[in-house]
Amino acid sequence: MTAPTAQRLIVTASPHLKPADSTPRIMWNVVGSLVPIVVASAWFFGISALLVIAAATLGAVAAERAFGRGGSLADGSAAITGLLLGLSLPAGMPLWMVFVGGAFAIGFGKAVWGGLGQNVFNPALVGRAFLQGAFPVAITTWPTPGGGFFTLKGDLFVAPFVHPTVNAVTSATPLGLLKFEGKGTSLLHLVLGTTGGSVGETAALVILAGGAYLALRNYLNWRIPVSVLLTVAILSGIIHLADPHKPDAMFMLFSGGLMLGAVYMATDMVTSPVTNLGRWAFGIGIGALVVVIRIWGGLPEGVMYAILFMNALVPFINRATQPRVFGTATRRAA
Amino acid sequence: MAISLGFRHGVHPPEEKGLTNHLPIRRMPYPDEVVLPLRQHAGKPARLCVKVGDHVERGDTIADADGFMSVPIHASAAGTVVDVGWWPHPDGSMAETVRIKVDRYAPHIPRPRLVPHWEGLSAEEVVRAVQNAGVVGLGGAAFPTHVKLTPPKDATVHTLIINGAECEPYLTSDHRTMVEYAPRVLFGIRVMMRSLGVSRCVVGIERNKPDAIAAMIAAVPPDLDVEILPLTVKYPQGAEKMLIKAVTGVEVPSGQLPVTAGVVVQNVGSVAAIAEVFETGLPLVERIVTVTGHGLRRPANLIVPVGTKLRDLLAFCDGVTPDAAEVIIGGPMMGQAQANLDAPVVKGTTGVVVLAREETRHDQSWACIHCGRCLDACPVFLNPSTLGELAQARRYDDMADMHLADCMLCGSCAYVCPSNIPLAQLFQASKAALRRQLATVP
Numbered sequence: 222m223t224a225p226t227a228q229r230l231i232v233t234a235s236p237h238l239k240p241a242d243s244t245p246r247i248m249w250n251v252v253g254s255l256v257p258i259v260v261a262s263a264w265f266f267g268i269s270a271l272l273v274i275a276a277a278t279l280g281a282v283a284a285e286r287a288f289g290r291g292g293s294l295a296d297g298s299a300a301i302t303g304l305l306l307g308l309s310l311p312a313g314m315p316l317w318m319v320f321v322g323g324a325f326a327i328g329f330g331k332a333v334w335g336g337l338g339q340n341v342f343n344p345a346l347v348g349r350a351f352l353q354g355a356f357p358v359a360i361t362t363w364p365t366p367g368g369g370f371f372t373l374k375g376d377l378f379v380a381p382f383v384h385p386t387v388n389a390v391t392s393a394t395p396l397g398l399l400k401f402e403g404k405g406t407s408l409l410h411l412v413l414g415t416t417g418g419s420v421g422e423t424a425a426l427v428i429l430a431g432g433a434y435l436a437l438r439n440y441l442n443w444r445i446p447v448s449v450l451l452t453v454a455i456l457s458g459i460i461h462l463a464d465p466h467k468p469d470a471m472f473m474l475f476s477g478g479l480m481l482g483a484v485y486m487a488t489d490m491v492t493s494p495v496t497n498l499g500r501w502a503f504g505i506g507i508g509a510l511v512v513v514i515r516i517w518g519g520l521p522e523g524v525m526y527a528i529l530f531m532n533a534l535v536p537f538i539n540r541a542t543q544p545r546v547f548g549t550a551t552r553r554a555a
Numbered sequence: 556m557a558i559s560l561g562f563r564h565g566v567h568p569p570e571e572k573g574l575t576n577h578l579p580i581r582r583m584p585y586p587d588e589v590v591l592p593l594r595q596h597a598g599k600p601a602r603l604c605v606k607v608g609d610h611v612e613r614g615d616t617i618a619d620a621d622g623f624m625s626v627p628i629h630a631s632a633a634g635t636v637v638d639v640g641w642w643p644h645p646d647g648s649m650a651e652t653v654r655i656k657v658d659r660y661a662p663h664i665p666r667p668r669l670v671p672h673w674e675g676l677s678a679e680e681v682v683r684a685v686q687n688a689g690v691v692g693l694g695g696a697a698f699p700t701h702v703k704l705t706p707p708k709d710a711t712v713h714t715l716i717i718n719g720a721e722c723e724p725y726l727t728s729d730h731r732t733m734v735e736y737a738p739r740v741l742f743g744i745r746v747m748m749r750s751l752g753v754s755r756c757v758v759g760i761e762r763n764k765p766d767a768i769a770a771m772i773a774a775v776p777p778d779l780d781v782e783i784l785p786l787t788v789k790y791p792q793g794a795e796k797m798l799i800k801a802v803t804g805v806e807v808p809s810g811q812l813p814v815t816a817g818v819v820v821q822n823v824g825s826v827a828a829i830a831e832v833f834e835t836g837l838p839l840v841e842r843i844v845t846v847t848g849h850g851l852r853r854p855a856n857l858i859v860p861v862g863t864k865l866r867d868l869l870a871f872c873d874g875v876t877p878d879a880a881e882v883i884i885g886g887p888m889m890g891q892a893q894a895n896l897d898a899p900v901v902k903g904t905t906g907v908v909v910l911a912r913e914e915t916r917h918d919q920s921w922a923c924i925h926c927g928r929c930l931d932a933c934p935v936f937l938n939p940s941t942l943g944e945l946a947q948a949r950r951y952d953d954m955a956d957m958h959l960a961d962c963m964l965c966g967s968c969a970y971v972c973p974s975n976i977p978l979a980q981l982f983q984a985s986k987a988a989l990r991r992q993l994a995t996v997p
Binding site: 234337545 | 808890891
């Protein structure tokens with residue numbers, strides 16, 4: 222026996238039961254769901270893809286270690302940022318640039334805002350936007366997929382600030398081909414991912430499978446990818462009907478970074494709305510911007526800017542979509 | 556049988572009712588001493604009317620009701636008043652408390668008392684008898700029952716709703732009451748319906764208590780319009796506004812009392828207590844308590860004298876296991892963790908839950924990642940994510956604008972929060988801060 226002594230009793234505020242889930246578990250599940258995409262990227266682009274992903278992740282983790290709160294590496298969010306950045310870069314990018322991009326993503330995309338949960342913009346995309354501005358050539362040099370697994374693509378190991386000698390076999394991305402050369406790409410290649418592009422964005426089916434897994438476990442809100450993809454499909458379908466020279470819906474869905482962006486980047490909980498209505502608005506906004514940039518913009522691809530722009534609107538979306546409180550007649554404006 | 560449309564949102568914590576939902580209610584023997592706080596109900600504390608050295612019989616009044624929003628306190632055992640002073644209260648504070656040394660050899664039968672033939676009484680006399688018996692809501696809030704029997708003059712009440720949801724994990728006292736004392740509950744319903752002048756009554760019971768539903772259906776007399784309504788198993792189904800929504804489909808307007816929706820809600824245990832007043836004349840001196848948890852050796856449903864110390868109660872259940880970590884009065888979602896086992900069972904004590912260490916919350920929490928799960932859990936559709944950030948910034952006025960007053964501290968948001976942010980605690984503190992602000996405004 223018997224009754225516990227006062228020293229052994231703990232006193233917590235209600236509710237007293239342990240929560241069913243934890244933030245690190247969510248984050249590490251996202252990391253786990255990215256592993257098949259990493260494997261697919263290695264299948265398409267060989268060891269170069271793995272080196273790029275590793276460099277981006279190392280950069281992100283190193284910055285989290287340097288600038289983050291003690292122990293913040295354990296929550297897994299820095300690893301996600303690094304992996305997503307790596308997956309959104311071309312296979313031949315010099316690794317020092319990739320590493321700097323990873324460090325920038327965490328340093329300026331997250332740490333300066335106050336760490337986990339505080340940032341407005343998706344950190345991986347902040348890193349990618351930085352690389353786009355700093356190294357516009359390297360980030361748009363797209364090696365051709367295939368070749369031997371150990372064939373290095375591009376100048377991975379070039380020293381910093383040395384002009385790389387371009388010696389990779391490159392091929393334009395499907396979106397680039399369409400925009401600048403007016404050439405299409407077969408849907409089969411697009412769906413299977415055997416096209417030029419960033420290391421992790423071509424394997425659309427693997428990305429969708431990862432997203433479905435996360436959505437089923439409630440680690441990802443399905444409303445965002447569904448609304449992004451539906452908006453892109455419907456808008457581009459209408460435009461294609463009006464002008465058959467414009468790309469059709471399936472091409473738009475399976476080309477470029479749309480799948481990776483819609484499933485993994487737009488759904489970042491920290492930088493997307495908290496209300497379900499707001500998530501629909503957020504997704505529709507991203508989808509519409511992607512279509513506008515791709516079809517009428519100067520760039521072949523617009524997923525990154527579409528998401529970053531909608532990230533900036535999240536506080537307003539949240540405010541405008543506050544839930545109707547029980548027992549009140551209307552939604553309230555906060 | 557009608558179908559409940561339920562309420563939106565809510566959570567599904569582990570039920571854990573299997574520990575005790577099959578155990579018949581047993582009577583606990585009298586402890587050596589009972590300690591009776593004068594504050595055991597919502598409203599004004601009772602006014603002491605005994606002094607040290609007085610001998611009291613079981614059922615004697617030891618403190619009188621102090622006005623209409625108050626009920627008397629009765630001795631729960633025969634014995635001698637040995638002390639009147641400050642004593643640990645289960646709400647975590649100290650409260651003025653009467654300690655009675657229990658007379659081992661007293662027969663513990665109440666003084667002979669007039670059991671009024673209730674059908675000869677007017678509604679006012681029924682209300683007075685209920686107040687004099689010290690009956691309060693036994694579902695946890697301990698709101699004086701006679702006040703609920705006295706709706707405002709301008710309100711029309713059309714339905715009496717009996718709360719048999721018992722949505723808190725672990726607790727089974729209402730469940731066992733309905734299984735074992737269904738006729739008594741129905742008698743209490745008859746008294747309440749007549750006193751309120753309503754012709755319709757709905758008893759809401761969560762579907763995880765099929766034996767209680769069956770027992771209640773079997774006990775409904777043919778001349779009473781009482782419907783037994785099975786409810787979805789979801790927390791907080793037993794919250795007053797959620798129950799009304801599930802039974803009638805109506806949302807009680809924000810900031811209003813249920814009576815504005817034409818209903819009065821009463822807990823199953825309270826109804827049984829009313830029945831007892833008119834069956835035996837015995838005031839509320841004992842109640843059914845579920846003593847349970849994975850940290851307890853022998854869980855039980857017990858009839859416990861009010862004022863029994865937790866220490867004695869746990870000892871009667873063979874004590875706690877080595878991994879017992881936390882003792883909670885009430886259920887684990889909204890109950891109060893106890894720092895001192897000298898605190899007594901009071902009228903509002905639905906259960907005593909001893910949690911094992913691995914069930915309890917861990918200390919570490921993370922920043923809010925805006926996953927929005929709390930918004931999908933909140934049964935009154937608040938935005939706990941933003942409210943939590945406002946609470947940490949101490950922006951209490953902004954919280955009031957976001958309907959903090961509608962938060963009933965059910966804890967659903969904190970239960971689903973993956974970052975383990977103590978949202979319910981933050982909101983409770985913010986409500987208190989707002990009350991202090993109001994109090995200092997001239």
